[in-house]
Amino acid sequence: MTTTSKAAVIGVLTASDRASAGVYADESGPAIETYFRRVLTTPFHMQRRVIPDGFESVRDALIDLADNVGCDLIVTTGGTGPSPRDLTPEATLAAAPRELPGFGELMRKVSLEQVPTAILSRQLAAHRDKCLIINLPGKPSAIELCLNAVMPAVPYCLDLLGAAWIDTDPSHVKTFRPKPK
Amino acid sequence: MTTTSKAAVIGVLTASDRASAGVYADESGPAIETYFRRVLTTPFHMQRRVIPDGFESVRDALIDLADNVGCDLIVTTGGTGPSPRDLTPEATLAAAPRELPGFGELMRKVSLEQVPTAILSRQLAAHRDKCLIINLPGKPSAIELCLNAVMPAVPYCLDLLGAAWIDTDPSHVKTFRPKPK
Amino acid sequence: MTTTSKAAVIGVLTASDRASAGVYADESGPAIETYFRRVLTTPFHMQRRVIPDGFESVRDALIDLADNVGCDLIVTTGGTGPSPRDLTPEATLAAAPRELPGFGELMRKVSLEQVPTAILSRQLAAHRDKCLIINLPGKPSAIELCLNAVMPAVPYCLDLLGAAWIDTDPSHVKTFRPKPK
Numbered sequence: 001m002t003t004t005s006k007a008a009v010i011g012v013l014t015a016s017d018r019a020s021a022g023v024y025a026d027e028s029g030p031a032i033e034t035y036f037r038r039v040l041t042t043p044f045h046m047q048r049r050v051i052p053d054g055f056e057s058v059r060d061a062l063i064d065l066a067d068n069v070g071c072d073l074i075v076t077t078g079g080t081g082p083s084p085r086d087l088t089p090e091a092t093l094a095a096a097p098r099e100l101p102g103f104g105e106l107m108r109k110v111s112l113e114q115v116p117t118a119i120l121s122r123q124l125a126a127h128r129d130k131c132l133i134i135n136l137p138g139k140p141s142a143i144e145l146c147l148n149a150v151m152p153a154v155p156y157c158l159d160l161l162g163a164a165w166i167d168t169d170p171s172h173v174k175t176f177r178p179k180p181k
Numbered sequence: 182m183t184t185t186s187k188a189a190v191i192g193v194l195t196a197s198d199r200a201s202a203g204v205y206a207d208e209s210g211p212a213i214e215t216y217f218r219r220v221l222t223t224p225f226h227m228q229r230r231v232i233p234d235g236f237e238s239v240r241d242a243l244i245d246l247a248d249n250v251g252c253d254l255i256v257t258t259g260g261t262g263p264s265p266r267d268l269t270p271e272a273t274l275a276a277a278p279r280e281l282p283g284f285g286e287l288m289r290k291v292s293l294e295q296v297p298t299a300i301l302s303r304q305l306a307a308h309r310d311k312c313l314i315i316n317l318p319g320k321p322s323a324i325e326l327c328l329n330a331v332m333p334a335v336p337y338c339l340d341l342l343g344a345a346w347i348d349t350d351p352s353h354v355k356t357f358r359p360k361p362k
Numbered sequence: 363m364t365t366t367s368k369a370a371v372i373g374v375l376t377a378s379d380r381a382s383a384g385v386y387a388d389e390s391g392p393a394i395e396t397y398f399r400r401v402l403t404t405p406f407h408m409q410r411r412v413i414p415d416g417f418e419s420v421r422d423a424l425i426d427l428a429d430n431v432g433c434d435l436i437v438t439t440g441g442t443g444p445s446p447r448d449l450t451p452e453a454t455l456a457a458a459p460r461e462l463p464g465f466g467e468l469m470r471k472v473s474l475e476q477v478p479t480a481i482l483s484r485q486l487a488a489h490r491d492k493c494l495i496i497n498l499p500g501k502p503s504a505i506e507l508c509l510n511a512v513m514p515a516v517p518y519c520l521d522l523l524g525a526a527w528i529d530t531d532p533s534h535v536k537t538f539r540p541k542p543k
Contacts, residue, residue: 117337299515300512320540
């Protein structure tokens with residue numbers, strides 16, 4: 001378990017044909033940025049990108065954000081449904097083959113308490129070396145729900161991966177770090 | 182998202198060595214047919230088949246039902262346990278490699294409220310192009326439980342896949358279609 | 363469904379660099395042995411091993427325990443987290459490619475009621491021919507929680523796999539065997 005005291009680097013990747021073409025504004029990326037600015041108490045840099053849906057586009061952006069930008073955490077939004085153009089989970093596993101299945105299970109569980117179509121989401125989390133990647137839905141209202149569900153475990157996950165140390169404001173999200181045995 | 186106004190085609194595939202050999206009558210297939218006749222308010226044709234358990238038998242029947250019969254939805258029953266002859270999930274993924282993991286998770290969750298052996302089920306859902314395939318247990322009593330759990334999301338899933346438009350009687354199953362953003 | 367009246371053989375595999383190097387004592391293996399001695403009412407032999415974390419080490423030990431020792435059930439402890447050295451789930455699938463996803467889902471669910479970091483566990487169950495393999499966490503306190511959750515379904519699972527007949531003391535764990543249809 002290696003942690004560093006440098007500021008974390010967080011990538012936010014919006015996968016959306018229409019947002020990347022300017023048909024409408026990307027609302028999800030800014031919503032995620034607002035969330036992290038409110039919840040994290042430790043310093044971080046954020047890099048946001050908006051790209052078209054697709055396998056190669058998402059995979060290559062994830063690899064670039066992890067390897068070249070040096071992200072400790074990447075959060076994607078969009079492209080997790082069953083539509084033919086929804087390829088974010090496939091692209092995530094291509095960039096980060098080691099899945100953490102508990103993330104997808106929990107995010108679907110909390111979403112299912114809101115809408116029965118939550119079972120259509122194929123969202124998952126996986127890591128590429130030290131970088132954790134979490135797929136979020138495309139709808140801004142569902143983003144906070146999913147992040148609130150998994151964030152208590154994210155700082156310790158980054159510890160275990162050897163990524164940057166992050167911490168949260170317990171009035172928003174209570175980070176849990178088990179005591180070492 | 183493409184939907185058509187033609188009648189949906191629904192396949193029901195019973196995988197059972199004993200039912201296909203006539204050792205006992207297939208009760209699951211008729212139970213599924215009765216379910217859809219009660220729940221769906223939109224027109225549909227149904228094609229039922231009874232075949233032996235096995236990988237090739239199930240895979241080839243699924244591909245034929247999807248590609249040649251033109252099914253929008255196929256429901257299988259049987260062959261989802263851990264026994265060596267239970268190969269329906271493997272066959273489903275061979276015919277339809279894109280899994281929707283929320284279906285299996287939810288069907289196991291509701292089954293687990295009835296029997297602790299629900300964790301032995303490997304049932305899943307996946308799609309082959311426009312055709313959604315859902316694995317159900319072999320026991321008639323568990324079939325309705327599983328279908329009731331996932332059906333609210335099935336019509337919208339077919340919309341997203343570009344399959345036929347179906348709708349349900351809300352006194353039995355409340356279909357949920359999110360508003361487009 | 364083939365069952366035998368011979369005593370079951372249960373393997374317990376502790377994957378831990380530090381325990382195998384003698385840096386600290388293996389507490390998880392003995393905790394699992396105590397559990398089975400309390401819960402099972404049918405005769406069994408137990409074989410415990412402590413090995414370093416790693417892919418080949420765990421895979422080869424599982425294969426040896428299943429094929430040469432003749433285990434009906436193997437329980438592993440340790441190596442299920444996201445750390446680079448945590449490779450027990452990968453090794454389990456390499457030895458036993460047929461996963462039973464309901465085990466991992468349920469063990470994470472009950473663990474999540476205790477600690478939010480339960481979503482970091484990649485623990486799973488799978489079988490190699492007649493041998494069921496279940497991954498447990500490394501912490502002794504979490505072991506009993508997970509075993510209590512899945513044990514009611516384990517005897518019937520062994521029946522379906524054609525392994526030895528086991529049964530439990532219902533004051534500890536209520537085994538459930540569905541009636542044959």
